[in-house]
Every structure is written in C-alpha cells, then in structure tokens.
Amino acid sequence: MVIPLPTHWQLRSRTLAVPHPGGSRRPLVMGIVNVTPDSFSDGGRHDSVDAAVCHGLRLAAEGADILDVGGESTRPFSEPVDTAEELRRIEPVVAALAERSGLPVSIDTSKAEVAERAVALGAEIINDVTGLEGDPRMLEVAALSGVGVCCMHMQGTPQTMQIEPQYDDVVAEIHAYLAARRDALLAAGISQPRICLDPGIGFGKTHEHNLELIRRADAFLDLGVPILVGHSRKGFLGKALRTALAVEELPAEFDLLWRDGGTAGVACRLAGAGVQIVRVHAVGLVRSALELFNP
Numbered sequence: 001m002v003i004p005l006p007t008h009w010q011l012r013s014r015t016l017a018v019p020h021p022g023g024s025r026r027p028l029v030m031g032i033v034n035v036t037p038d039s040f041s042d043g044g045r046h047d048s049v050d051a052a053v054c055h056g057l058r059l060a061a062e063g064a065d066i067l068d069v070g071g072e073s074t075r076p077f078s079e080p081v082d083t084a085e086e087l088r089r090i091e092p093v094v095a096a097l098a099e100r101s102g103l104p105v106s107i108d109t110s111k112a113e114v115a116e117r118a119v120a121l122g123a124e125i126i127n128d129v130t131g132l133e134g135d136p137r138m139l140e141v142a143a144l145s146g147v148g149v150c151c152m153h154m155q156g157t158p159q160t161m162q163i164e165p166q167y168d169d170v171v172a173e174i175h176a177y178l179a180a181r182r183d184a185l186l187a188a189g190i191s192q193p194r195i196c197l198d199p200g201i202g203f204g205k206t207h208e209h210n211l212e213l214i215r216r217a218d219a220f221l222d223l224g225v226p227i228l229v230g231h232s233r234k235g236f237l238g239k240a241l242r243t244a245l246a247v248e249e250l251p252a253e254f255d256l257l258w259r260d261g262g263t264a265g266v267a268c269r270l271a272g273a274g275v276q277i278v279r280v281h282a283v284g285l286v287r288s289a290l291e292l293f294n295p
Contacts, residue, residue, distance in 0.1 A: 003224045006276070010193035011104050011124040011148040016065065018226045018276040025294045027271050029287050030066040030106065030279040031059030032232065033097070035089040036073045052093045053100070060101045062284035066125065066277075067101055069094050069118075070108030074129050074203070086114050091121060098122025106150070112137035119145045129154055129203060131181045143189040150196040150228055151181045155204025165204040171216045174199050178223055195225045196277065202234040210236040214266055218273040229270050230279035232286075237262035264289040 009016045009028075019025045033056045035049075056067045071089035072081045086109065098105045098121060106125035107118035112135040115126045119141075127150040132138045142149045153174045155165050167173050178197045185195050199220060201210050210231070220227045231237070237259050242250060250258050260282040267278045267286045271293055280286045 003222050005221060005274070006193070006224065006226050008193060009148055009196055009226045009276075010191070012119070012146045013124065014104060015193075016104065016148075019271075019274070020276075025271060026290045027267070027275055028065040028277045029063060029283055029290070030068050030228065030230075030277055031056070031062070031064035031283040032279060032281050033059065033067055033069045033093065034073070035069060035071045035093050049092045049096075053096045056093070056097045057101055059283045060103050063287035064103060064283045066104050066106055067097050068106040068108050068125075068127055068279060069097065069123075071114070072109065083111055083113050086111060087117055090114065090118060094118045094123055095121040098124075104148075106148075110134035110138070112141045116141050116145070119147055124148060125150060128152065129200070131177075132185065133181075139185070139188040139190075142185070146194075148194050148196060149185060149190055150198055151178070151185060152198035152203065152230075153177050153181075153200040165206055165209065167209065170205065170209045170212055171219050174213070175220060175223070178220065182223060182225060192225060196228050197223055197225055198228040198230060198279075201229060201231045202236065207236045207239050210234070211240065214269060217270055217275050221274050226276040228277040228279060229275050231266050231270075232263045232278075232280040232282070233259045237266070260285055268293040 005020045006018055007020045009018055016028060019027055033052055035052045059067060069090055071086040094105055104124035105122060106127045107115055107123040108127045109115050110128050110130040125148040126142050128138060129152045131151045182195055199213050201213055238250060241258050241262055263280055264286045268289055270278055271290055
C-alpha cells in the first residue's frame with residue numbers, strides 16, 4: 001500500500017504547508033530559541049527574557065517558519081530543572097514571541113504543566129523529546145489543546161543516552177518506535193494531521209548511528225506525517241568534518257562556523273530526501289542554502 005505524503009501540518013490555529021511532490025521542496029525551518037544557561041552550543045547567550053525575545057525576532061527576520069522555545073537543556077548528561085524554574089524561563093518569551101513574531105511558536109518541553117501554560121500563552125506546537133512518554137499527563141494535554149505535536153525518539157534519558165547506545169538496525173528500530181508512538185497519539189485523540197515525528201539525531205545514538213539516520217532519512221517518509229530532523233551543531237558534524245578534512249581538531253575560533261556550514265549541508269541532503277522540517281540554530285544560513293539548493 002502506498003501511503004500518501006502529508007501536505008500540511010495542522011497546528012492549533014493555523015495550518016503549515018510542508019514540502020511534497022508537486023509543491024515546494026524546501027523544508028520548513030524551525031529556529032531554536034534556548035532560554036537556558038547550559039545548552040550545548042549556545043547556553044547562556046539568550047537566557048534573559050530580552051535576549052531570548054530579540055534572538056527569536058532575529059530568527060524570524062532571517063526566515064524561520066517556526067520558533068521553538070525551550071527552557072531546559074537536553075544535551076548529554078544535563079540535569080533536569082524543576083517545573084517552576086522552567087516556567088519562569090519560558091513564560092515571558094513564549095508570550096512575547098507569540099504576539100510579536102507572526103510565526104507559530106513551539107514549546108520544547110517534556111512537562112505537561114509547562115506545555116499547558118505555554119499553549120495558554122499562544123504556543124501552537126508541543127515538541128517533546130520523550131515522545132510524550134515522560135509525563136503521564138502530556139498525551140491528555142496535547143489532545144485537548146488542539147496543538148501540533150512533535151514526538152521524538154530518544155534511547156534513555158539525557159543523563160544516560162550517550163552511555164553506549166546500541167541498536168541492531170538503528171533505522172528499523174526507530175521507525176518501529178515512531179510508528180508505535182504515532183498510533184498511541186492517534187488513540188489518544190490527536191488527529192494524524194497534527195502529528196510530526198522526529199528520529200532524534202544525537203539522542204541516544206553514536207556517531208555512526210547519526211550518519212546512518214541522515215543517509216536513510218527517506219525511510220521515515222512512509223509514516224504518513226511530517227518528519228522533523230534536529231541535527232544542528234551536533235557533535236557528529238564536527239567529527240565528520242574532521243574526518244573529511246583529515247585533521248585532529250578544527251580550529252577553535254572556526255568550530256562554530258564549520259558546524260553551521262555542516263548543518264546547512266546536511267539540511268540540503270535532508271531536503272533532497274524529502275524531509276519536511278529541519279530544526280536549526282543558524283536560520284539565515286540554512287534558509288539561504290535551502291532556497292538555492294532547489295531554485
């Protein structure tokens with residue numbers, strides 16, 4: 001049976017067109033707004049309200065289609081923050097960006113209370129790295145709110161995920177997990193047009209696992225919902241570039257530049273594979289690369 005590719009992602013109050021045969025081939029670009037002191041590549045840069053809001057508005061001006069606000073780092077070995085602190089970080093940022101950016105705002109959280117509050121402040125998407133399994137109330141909150149939902153795969157937790165992750169077939173196993181989570185969301189009353197799935201690059205995967213997921217990203221398209229990939233600035237990019245350039249280390253002053261370039265290159269590879277959404281830090285760079293990848 002041929003499963004038709006999705007043409008839209010239904011959010012709470014609007015619908016986003018996603019690339020499909022016969023339409024645009026450019027993936028939507030989700031810009032990252034980390035309101036944290038300890039995220040892996042930009043922790044502390046935007047952890048004040050004014051800085052985070054200015055950053056989000058800058059990403060909107062650079063061409064983001066979605067703004068993803070997060071108040072808790074999920075980098076490897078990060079420690080969780082309590083609900084009150086996460087709310088303190090994200091509430092004014094979500095409210096301001098929902099009002100001022102003109103873009104749909106996504107809340108990157110695994111806590112139902114945080115998601116519920118963000119939706120009340122204008123968020124259109126819940127983006128949960130635990131696949132909506134980390135909080136027993138999250139499925140209910142997502143179903144009742146009417147928002148778009150992004151459900152990600154992660155092996156373990158941020159504290160354990162990079163301790164010898166193992167798979168017999170990384171693509172097949174993650175595909176099976178995402179299919180099961182899609183069906184669980186459907187059973188909970190979340191309609192298929194509202195669902196997006198994310199294979200979770202860097203979340204409980206080795207360098208080779210990440211590369212294999214990039215190479216075979218098209219294997220997830222038969223799930224019948226938009227696929228989001230969040231590969232931006234992750235460690236496997238630096239390692240791949242060091243291998244390609246035959247150097248032990250990238251010059252420290254250029255490390256971020258190289259990783260952003262690698263992020264743009266992988267985004268173009270994903271666009272060619274048909275992936276519908278990419279989640280990135282350097283929105284302007286990636287957006288311009290995608291526009292010219294298929295002019």
